[in-house]
Every structure is written in C-alpha cells, then in structure tokens.
Amino acid sequence: MTTTRPVPAATGTTGRVVARLAAFAGVSMVAVFIAPAFLYPFFQAATVLTGTHLIAFGSMACAAMLVGTALSCRWFGDSWSAATGLGVEGLRGWRLPLGLAAGWMAIAVPIGLLVWGRAIRIVPAEGGNWWAATGLAAAMLAPAALTEELTFRGYGFTLLRRAWGARVAVATTSLAFGLMHLLNPGVTVQSVLMVALAGVFLAVVRLSLDSLWATWLAHFAYNFVQLAVFHTAVSGLAFPQPWYRAVSAGPAWLTGGEWGPEAGVAAAGGMLVVSFLLAVRAGWVGIHRRGWRFAIDVRPDRRREP
Secondary structure, three states: OOOOOOOOOOOOOHHHHHHHHHHHHHHHHHHHHHHHHHHHHHHHHHHHHHOOOOOHHHHHHHHHHHHHHHHHHHHHOOOHHHHHOOOHHHHOOOHHHHHHHHHHHHHHHHHHHHHHOOOEEEEEOOOOOHHHHHHHHHHHHHHHHHHHHHHHOOHHHHHHHHHHOHHHHHHHHHHHHHHHHHHOOOOOHHHHHHHHHHHHHHHHHHHHHOOHHHHHHHHHHHHHHHHHHOOOOEOOEOOOOOOEEEEEOOOHHHHOHHHOHHHOHHHHHHHHHHHHHHHHHHOOEEEEEEOOEEEEEEOOOOOOOO
C-alpha cells in the first residue's frame, strides 16, 4: 500500500513561497512565448512527413511548461523529482495503471449509467476514419493534460503544500483550475464548480499515488473517455467524431448538457467514489465492520496524513 509522506518544509517564509510562485509563473509565461519560435518549424516538418495536422499550440505550451518548471527547480535548487512528482519514483509499482484506471472509471461509469438510463442517447454521425480521429484526440489531449498538471499540480502545488499544507494546496489549485475554464464556451456556474471538483479529484490522485505521471494519465483518461470513446464535448469544446456521438437527453444538471458529461452531477458521483477508494488505499480512511454495520474512520492514527 502506498502512503504519501509529508514534503519537507524546505521553503522558509510566506514571502519566499510567494516569491517562488511568482518566479515560477513568470518563467513559465516567458517560456510559453519563446517556445513557439523554436518548436514551430519542427511541428511544420512533422505535419509534412505524417500528413496529420498536429495540435501545435498544446504541444508547445506543454514544452514551455516543462522548460519553465525545470528552470525554476534549478534556480531554487529543488530536486526535480521531489518538486514535480515526475521522477523515476513516480513510475514505480502500480502508480501508472492506477492513475489511468482512476481517470477512466471516474467518468466512464457515470456516462455508461446515463446511457443505460437514457439520460444520454447515442445518435448517428457522419462516417470517417475512427483510428485517425482517435489518434488525433490522443495527440491533442495528452499534451494539454500534462500542461494543466504542470501548472496546477506540479511545482506550484508542491510550494503551496510545503508552506501551508496539503489542504490549502488542494483548495487553492482546484479553485484556480475551475476559474481557468471561465472563458470556455457555454460556461455556467455549475460547470466551473464541477471543474474545480475535478481539480480536487486530480489532487487526490497526485497525493495518494505520489506521482504526477499518474495524475497526468488520470487527467488524460478522463478527457479521452469523453471525446474519443463516447464522442461528447469536453469542457464545452465540441470536436467532430466519426460514426456516432452521445447527446444529452436528460436534465443538464445531471448530464452536463452541451458542456459535456464532466459538468454533470453524475460525474461528480464518479469522482467522489474513486477519490474515496484512493483515500482508503492510501490509508487516509479506514473501514471497519462492526456487527452488521460498517464504520469509517477518517485519517486513522496509524497512518500519516498526506
């Protein structure tokens, strides 16, 4: 069983934490502007060779965040592995399969139940190459997911956790994660709240498995299931998919409506159940059978809190 140990408080004062966060944000923003100048020719060449349109902006933003994170860690003398969760340790054991399964099940089961209950209908769509569409979806979603994880649950998350603890880090980054989606089309109060809840869910994956690799896979799987498996919108963004698509036939508060299933209460249930299972596995929650009843103890004394 994997338990998450507290991160050493290497950062001393609140001022130093804020300074490091500001420096990290500044370096990352500069990298985002500089990276396209260096990387775009390579993406152009790849497009000519493969005949496939690559999602250049997402890949370049991902590369920029990696560079910004690396420069910040080197500047402040932080270990890459400890500061980001992207070290070799994060690849060991069952972390990657568990991360992938967590993201997949948190959204696939709720959508499947909605389809079974006819709150979501599968309707025909124009034909096309399914493999090409799936590959394009993966090429778009993978770097986008890593970019967001580096931004919200990477080095900045570690700095917040060192200074004020895991709860503040989770609350702060999840709120920022939700607010970042305010500019997406069709945004509602519920959709922003649900994205913020997704931030909490991904933070649970990050802390319970102690791996940003696993969190990246969870984030990728969560979006991939919606776009490439069920052919729904993702965060309000709709992309053409071949042969069929899933459309809401029930109340938007349940199914997510045009924003996509992740904005519905059903998705919230999926994330909460998977988060609970991860908490049990990490030892934050203990379940004991007493007679015919089950008692739940949050953060048993025998386990360290995250």
